Amino acid sequence: MTDDAATAPTCLARGLSGSVGDPGGRGADGRPRHAAALTFFWGPMDCGKSTMALQMNYNHARQGRRGLVTTRIDRSLGPQVTTRIGLAHTAIEVTDTLDLRTLVRQARDDGVRVDYLICDEASFYEVAHVEQMAELVDRYDVDVYAFGLATDFRSCLFPAAQRLFELADKVARIQVEVLCWCGREGLLNARVVDGEVVRSGAQVVIGDTVPTGQVRYQVLCRRHHRTGDLGGQ
Numbered sequence: 312m313t314d315d316a317a318t319a320p321t322c323l324a325r326g327l328s329g330s331v332g333d334p335g336g337r338g339a340d341g342r343p344r345h346a347a348a349l350t351f352f353w354g355p356m357d358c359g360k361s362t363m364a365l366q367m368n369y370n371h372a373r374q375g376r377r378g379l380v381t382t383r384i385d386r387s388l389g390p391q392v393t394t395r396i397g398l399a400h401t402a403i404e405v406t407d408t409l410d411l412r413t414l415v416r417q418a419r420d421d422g423v424r425v426d427y428l429i430c431d432e433a434s435f436y437e438v439a440h441v442e443q444m445a446e447l448v449d450r451y452d453v454d455v456y457a458f459g460l461a462t463d464f465r466s467c468l469f470p471a472a473q474r475l476f477e478l479a480d481k482v483a484r485i486q487v488e489v490l491c492w493c494g495r496e497g498l499l500n501a502r503v504v505d506g507e508v509v510r511s512g513a514q515v516v517i518g519d520t521v522p523t524g525q526v527r528y529q530v531l532c533r534r535h536h537r538t539g540d541l542g543g544q
């Protein structure tokens with residue numbers, strides 16, 4: 312496992328150079344020129360995961376590659392990837408019963424090439440979906456780029472994120488700095504209900520960083536996540 316943002320451009324460059332015009336081709340040494348990979352980009356809220364997901368999709372599409380974008384529980388609560396800086400892209404909503412392999416097979420049956428998948432909000436997927444991602448890489452030569460949170464509001468790994476750490480060819484922490492109110496690096500997502508940090512409850516409760524309802528989330532450093540100090544906000 313690597314934990315190095317520098318892997319992102321390398322991965323992208325490899326994916327682009329290896330697949331265009333010569334899919335499945337082999338080099339002189341007999342090794343596949345293009346070997347698809349499962350990559351997991353992770354970070355706390357507000358670190359730009361969805362923005363990076365859409366940028367990745369744009370970069371690949373510009374090079375003539377074809378892909379699908381999936382999401383689950385996007386902040387818009389609709390079948391699209393939206394970002395806090397205002398970008399949006401239609402996406403396929405991943406339900407409990409959706410099989411990512413079937414999705415790719417059906418697209419190919421319809422004559423749509425699928426070179427890659429962009430899986431946003433992947434920590435909210437089922438573990439089975441992560442297994443399907445790995446199979447898509449290994450058997451279908453589809454690059455899979457998964458983006459998501461690592462940990463929940465209790466600072467425990469989401470099951471799908473854990474499986475991604477276990478299975479991914481590459482793991483990269485997104486390095487866009489998110490700061491706690493104290494100025495330290497923001498690392499963990501706190502769930503705030505009625506102004507208090509809570510530590511029990513369902514793993515996924517929809518809210519946002521904007522305090523529009525009873526539940527909201529706030530990125531804190533480990534120290535202040537531990538003490539529950541919201542800095543008077």
Ligand SMILES: [Zn+2]
Pocket residue numbers: 491492493494495531532533534535
């Ligand atoms: Zn802090």
